[in-house]
Amino acid sequence: MLLVVYPLRSLRKGLCRRETIWQYYISILNWWSVSHSQITRLYSRFTSLDKGENGTLSREDFQRIPELAINPLGDRIINAFFPEGEDQVNFRGFMRTLAHFRPIEDNEKSKDQNGPEPLNSRSNKLHFAFRLYDLDKDDKISRDELLQVLRMMVGVNISDEQLGSIADRTIQEADQDGDSAISFAEFVKVLEKVDVEQKMSIRFLH
């Protein structure tokens, strides 16, 4: 647990004073072939979000971002930054989550057979989205979970009945094994025609 709280501030000024930080840095570089400047840029963002100045972000830190408050999925996304059962996220975790949104580069497409699957692969991107729906983490999007997300996304003008029928239909459309829920496999299947690589990437994180 203590490892979580690294003295991160040092990342900003001269890097790699300690070995742990160096490893830390390397591990970030591993998920993310980013430049040093990119890391420092994101790190400065991290520290500016970190009002408590303890090297970690809490949920409150995220909730302070004004635009996130009006994002219908804001809370879900904030939650996605926090590992199971924790309410602090360090820079490493922060970067790890953001790494999902890095665009896939051409040279990555070819070489990716050997190593572990990169975080920004198609299936990881999809899995990230899937987890936003799947609250109880049973690897299935149930009707209720879908309804909750729908409720967040469509605003108050649509009645509950309409929402319910949308949810039913959505599940019907995706459901293949007839369990009235969308498993991850079904989720991938139903989005196979969607250009997820493009739609779940941000150029800034290149």
Next chain:
Amino acid sequence: MLRHQGCSMLRDASAPGMLQALGARGCPGGPVFHLSRKVTSIVPESCLLILLGLVLGGIVLAVAKKAEYQLEPNMFFLFLLPPIVLDSGYFMPSRLFFDNIGAILTYAVVGTLWNSFATGTALWGLHRAGLMDPGVEAGLMDFLLFGSLISAVDPVAVLAVFEEVHVNETLFIIVFGESLLNDAVTVVLYKVFNSFVELGPAHIHATDYVKGVASFFLVSLGGTAVGLLFAFLLALITRFTKRVRIIEPLFVFLLAYVAYLAAEMVSLSSILAVTFCGICCKKYVEANISQKSRTTVKYTMKTLASSSETIIFMFLGISAVDTSKWAWDTALVLGTLFFILLFRAVGVVLQTHVLNRFRLIPLDRIDQVVMSYGGLRGAVAFALVILLDREKVKAKDYFVATTIVVVFFTVIVQGLTIKPLVTWLKVKRSDHHKPTLNEELHEHAFDHILAAVEDIVGHHGYHYWRDKWEQFDKKYLSQLLMRKSAYRLRDEIWDVYYKLNIRDAISFADQGGHVLSAAKLALPSMPSRTSMSESSVTNLLRESGSGACLDLQVIDTVRSRRDKEDAAMHHVLRGSLYKPRRRYKASYSRHFISPDKQERQDKEIFRQNMKRRLETFKSTKHNVCSSKSKARLKEKGRKKKNISLTKETPNGKTQRNIPWQEAAPVLVMVSSEEEESDSSETEREDDEGIVFIARATDEVLQGKTTPGSLDVCPSPCIIPPSPTLAEKELPWKGDQADLAVYVSSETTKIVPVDMQKAWNQSISSLESIASPPGTESGPQHRRFVCPVLEEGRPQSASHVTPEQSSCFQFPSHISRSGRSQSDSSPDGPEQQELQPLMATEEQGRMPPTVEPRRLMFHRASHL
């Protein structure tokens, strides 16, 4: 595809007419077009049209000895171009367009500038080098002018060719968007150089160049502003057209055209104006106008656009024949062809190189090849070159000839070869699939996720601004520009859902109208509904045909006398009640389509179909009904009824037959009643029998709903309402709408839950069409059956209303709506599917006069 068909149809139709108009005898072009399918799969439409134009022009030339017809620039710019541009703007996939707006603008502005300057100077160099005919009297300015008009990629040609190639949408939108947006550049360059030529090179000052640059911004931004202004106006106007639905489409065309003219008048970029008008107004207009107006707008726009396109290409061919305007210079022609191809390719490669640094998905080499090869020139260039003043531009004839050759070359040669090229290069094609609800939903989620992540990393990128825009749109624009009703229901996910449902319902209705037999309707069980695509619905319908027609004799052979009784009564009543046709009101209004005539007829047909289905359905219905449960239900109902009958028939409890016997006179009474057609209070008292039956059914109903549902047997086959009830009800159908809705409740037995909504909507739309005559005739009808209704209804209404609201609930919301007891029974899911379709909103729409219909629903739903 649509355009394509429209085009070929049009062409078929227009070819002979055109020939006649041209005074030609014999029709060599005619047979060519009957090969259309085969030919057009290889040869683009535009090529064929140009060739046809050439042939026609040749004939005219041979007959009249001089070319009489030409593509007049004024006609082209004022009448032929606007529909095409409006069509492309209005149906522009706006998301895609704005996603790629950076690339599009770069290619449109930088690319066009580069092309025209490079081509102009290179040709001038060629001229200076003495390679051209000395007859070509042109200076640098002339060549730059020529370069400016020849270098613009033409939207008409691009559309015509690319539409058949089906490259991926990103590629298409970039080329096509470029061709639309480069208009501003072309117009400015053309005008500036034209004035320079008129002034003569000696009189051009530095300020003129500055003015030229300034006018570019003025023309492009001004054109866009005009477009936005009119889009705003248009959206605002359509918000208030509720009472004049019929002229809604007119506003769309009118205002878009006014935008075009306004921009043209103050010499701003008219193409930009119409494009942006189309792109921006669409969302609000579509939300405001009615479904029919939407269809009208769509098809009118497509038709106009493809007719303009046809005419343009034909006239290109025709006017090319006019050799009096030609002056051929091989060096100029070949040089122009070479340079435009070369510079286009160079420009694309250079720009893409820069652009790819900023693009999420870079444009690869193959894309670049297609983009440079797809830079087609077309009618805009031709019209502009015709507009040149021969006095000022000495080499006009040479330029005309060159332009014609360039246009023909790009449209015919490149148009012909681009398809094989695309196949050969394995360019990513677009896969056209219908949007699924999942895709829509999850893509929305992706957008939100990306916006959130951009917020978190503190980067104000594309998603940030798009999110901002959407907030703004939602808060202010939509509220201002959309109808309250439309605004409330405005949601893209919901839209997709709605459309999918409509589609399914239509395909189902198509199937059902012809193929469905009763046997197919009586589905014993639903297979697990894996996917709800239209094919699956049809498959479902098809497959189910075999297993459904099970042994109706075995299960339910005993048709009680009462059933027969009621059936007979039903037939008599129906036969006599529905015979008198309503007189059609002969009214004419240009601004309102009166609901009778065509729609009435449609409804009529629909009703007939439904009726037929119902009839056949009735006969097979019993097979699905578990006789046991039915018997029990009946028993209960009967008891109840008998209690109420005690006054008149004290022995009703023991002797079941008594009611039937009593019903016989009822029959007679009813028919006689009709003849009298005069329902006074006194008479009604005489008709106690009828009154009783009416009440009795209600009682039966009551009896069935409450106790019946408590001990519903768990068998899955309590599907349809018992025929008895159906038949009993039928005689009391007050108005037309009844049948439609009623029948639909039967047909939807196999319609999955989510389609019911769509059904509802389609039916209710039918209802609303017919409602004026319906209500009109309602009283009339009721006079015939008056005693029955007048007495029966109040009672029934009072009986049922408390429960009505609950049992009308749209089936899929059991949990919320707290439906009554029937849901707690084990057959919940099945029943859910079998519920008659009846949305809550339907309820509100129904006029109070049709109370009996509610009753029927009530009944059906509780069986």
